[in-house]
Amino acid sequence: MERNGSAATSTLFLDRIGEVTVTMDPGGFSWKLIGPKKDLVWFMANIATVFHVGVAILRFPCENLYFAMDQFWASCLCMNLRLKSENRIEFANIYAVEFIGWGLLEDANGRAGSFLSGSKLEMYRFVVHGFQRGRTCGSPWTLCEYTFGHKDLRTCESWVQQLIAQTNIEAVRPKNLLVFVHPSCGKGHGVKTWEMVESMFSRANVQTKVTITQRARHAYDLIASLSDKELSSFDGIVAVGGDGLFNEVLNGLLSSRHDAPYPPSSEELNNACKKDQNVQCMNNGIMCSRPLCNGATNMLSTPSSGSDDHEPLLSAVGSITSNGGSHDRGLPADADTVKVSFPNDWFRLGLIPAGSTDSIVVSTTGTRDPVTSALQIILGKRISLDIAQVVRWKTSPSSKEVPSVHYAASFAGCLVESLTYSISFTYVQPNKAPLEYLVIARYGFYGDVIKGSEGYRWMGPKRYDYAGTMAFLKHRSYEAEIKFLKTEEDVVNKKGTQTSERFHENLKKVVCRANCNICNDTNDSADLDISNISSQDSRWLQYRGCFLSVGAAVISCRNERAPEGLVAEAHLSDGKLV
Numbered sequence: 001m002e003r004n005g006s007a008a009t010s011t012l013f014l015d016r017i018g019e020v021t022v023t024m025d026p027g028g029f030s031w032k033l034i035g036p037k038k039d040l041v042w043f044m045a046n047i048a049t050v051f052h053v054g055v056a057i058l059r060f061p062c063e064n065l066y067f068a069m070d071q072f073w074a075s076c077l078c079m080n081l082r083l084k085s086e087n088r089i090e091f092a093n094i095y096a097v098e099f100i101g102w103g104l105l106e107d108a109n110g111r112a113g114s115f116l117s118g119s120k121l122e123m124y125r126f127v128v129h130g131f132q133r134g135r136t137c138g139s140p141w142t143l144c145e146y147t148f149g150h151k152d153l154r155t156c157e158s159w160v161q162q163l164i165a166q167t168n169i170e171a172v173r174p175k176n177l178l179v180f181v182h183p184s185c186g187k188g189h190g191v192k193t194w195e196m197v198e199s200m201f202s203r204a205n206v207q208t209k210v211t212i213t214q215r216a217r218h219a220y221d222l223i224a225s226l227s228d229k230e231l232s233s234f235d236g237i238v239a240v241g242g243d244g245l246f247n248e249v250l251n252g253l254l255s256s257r258h259d260a261p262y263p264p265s266s267e268e269l270n271n272a273c274k275k276d277q278n279v280q281c282m283n284n285g286i287m288c289s290r291p292l293c294n295g296a297t298n299m300l301s302t303p304s305s306g307s308d309d310h311e312p313l314l315s316a317v318g319s320i321t322s323n324g325g326s327h328d329r330g331l332p333a334d335a336d337t338v339k340v341s342f343p344n345d346w347f348r349l350g351l352i353p354a355g356s357t358d359s360i361v362v363s364t365t366g367t368r369d370p371v372t373s374a375l376q377i378i379l380g381k382r383i384s385l386d387i388a389q390v391v392r393w394k395t396s397p398s399s400k401e402v403p404s405v406h407y408a409a410s411f412a413g414c415l416v417e418s419l420t421y422s423i424s425f426t427y428v429q430p431n432k433a434p435l436e437y438l439v440i441a442r443y444g445f446y447g448d449v450i451k452g453s454e455g456y457r458w459m460g461p462k463r464y465d466y467a468g469t470m471a472f473l474k475h476r477s478y479e480a481e482i483k484f485l486k487t488e489e490d491v492v493n494k495k496g497t498q499t500s501e502r503f504h505e506n507l508k509k510v511v512c513r514a515n516c517n518i519c520n521d522t523n524d525s526a527d528l529d530i531s532n533i534s535s536q537d538s539r540w541l542q543y544r545g546c547f548l549s550v551g552a553a554v555i556s557c558r559n560e561r562a563p564e565g566l567v568a569e570a571h572l573s574d575g576k577l578v
């Protein structure tokens with residue numbers, strides 16, 4: 001390899017193209033065909049184009065000859081296009097570089113042994129595995145590869161080393177991942193989906209420890225039972241499946257490792273209300289005289305490193321504390337003393353879509369493509385993902401009030417059961433939300449649809465349509481009271497309406513058709529009782545009534561700074577979180 005300033009140059013052989021001059025610069029590398037061969041190939045390619053069109057028009061009578069010529073012209077035409085468009089690749093578009101040893105390369109005509117060079121093309125070879133990004137944001141990425149060769153082993157090794165070093169500069173790529181594959185997700189293609197992308201991980205030297213799940217909560221149990229030492233030996237966890245498997249992974253990870261305080265229970269809220277004379281209790285007296293969820297508003301709200309990509313998948317949640325020492329990820333050499341907690345900015349979560357709806361993947365990558373997601377995981381792309389913490393305070397007369405905590409990246413559904421629960425739903429917004437999210441905790445219709453759909457998994461994704469129709473035909477409504485905290489800096493949608501205003505407007509449209517207790521008890525003839533909870537803090541609104549579904553939702557818009565620490569509470573009668 002020769003050096004010319006910051007650029008390195010070599011003469012290599014490019015498979016199916018010929019001898020090329022390859023030049024590496026700070027952003028990528030490019031190649032040019034050498035000498036007369038280029039002209040010859042260009043000449044042949046252009047002649048081929050003309051003949052191909054001509055032969056197609058005349059419908060040459062001899063079919064075999066026509067076919068042979070057709071193949072030849074087509075390959076020349078294809079090469080013509082490749083020569084024009086693919087003579088440079090950026091380091092950012094390379095996901096693996098592999099040395100593959102001594103062997104044959106093909107010449108420009110696809111033969112091992114060239115009529116152009118007259119020699120057998122055997123040499124040391126390395127493959128550059130790259131990809132082309134979709135032309136529009138949200139279109140899938142496609143794989144491409146280039147095999148280069150040289151008779152000198154050292155030249156090849158030197159190129160491989162330099163290319164690997166360059167491709168690792170842009171982002172810290174994961175080296176060791178824990179993978180969970182749900183075999184019966186979506187249309188039952190979980191394992192096939194993993195097999196499709198598995199070789200990409202091995203090519204890129206990413207170790208994977210794969211578990212095919214045997215049952216629901218398998219991933220949850222395994223992750224929750226990992227010691228800190230075991231967990232810290234991985235750079236992240238990848239789910240191959242749908243939103244449900246991802247949420248299982250998320251909950252297994254955060255259940256014991258997310259230390260933020262819970263939002264206050266309804267009991268605490270009541271007490272706080274009573275103590276504070278200055279605060280006026282309204283409706284059922286549920287109110288708060290102090291800022292709600294101080295601790296919880298810090299959860300997962302650590303500012304993202306500023307390196308959030310705009311097309312990525314991986315989430316930066318979690319933190320690690322240690323007693324000093326370091327290796328490449330900042331973990332101590334003596335990992336026995338490692339304590340893994342969240343949030344931190346090294347542990348990643350990844351999702352390769354194979355589910356029925358794949359809403360998390362679509363909302364983060366913009367496309368539902370396993371190859372694109374696998375590439376983004378390998379490249380170490382990151383994005384902060386909004387996570388909702390839902391705390392259920394069990395308030396049945398016979399039981400103590402025990403908080404049960406769930407985390408949701410898409411939505412959390414609740415099932416109606418005989419016990420009465422009070423649920424505090426806390427939504428915490430990361431400081432920066434570069435993509436569009438809708439995070440919802442719902443009770444009612446959606447919970448029933450999800451429960452109903454599980455029995456029809458054999459239908460594949462259509463089970464949701466079926467279960468949805470059945471739930472709709474039952475025509476239930478669900479009683480609830482919701483408290484909603486408006487934010488200082490509310491999200492304004494494209495039409496200029498604020499999220500909370502729209503929420504308010506939507507609620508006013510709800511008409512009680514179920515003759516429910518809450519609406520019957522309401523003195524006002526309006527279907528819903530919508531009031532400010534506190535005259536002191538007009539940001540709190542309370543809604544009482546019956547709903548098709550109950551939830552709290554925030555949409556953070558692409559490239560807009562979203563409100564921080566938005567908190568909503570839903571006190572549900574007869575709800576069980578699923």
Ligand SMILES: Nc1ncnc2c1ncn2[C@@H]1O[C@H](COP(=O)(O)OP(=O)(O)OP(=O)(O)O)[C@@H](O)[C@H]1O
Pocket residue numbers: 182183184185186187213214215216217218240241242243244245246248354355356357358359
């Ligand atoms: N081997 C398994 N057998 C049965 N259920 C499983 C298994 N592995 C995981 N599960 C459960 O199946 C649920 C749904 O899985 P997943 O989300 O992967 O697929 P999906 O429901 O088809 O997709 P989506 O959530 O996108 O609609 C998960 O919540 C998980 O708990």
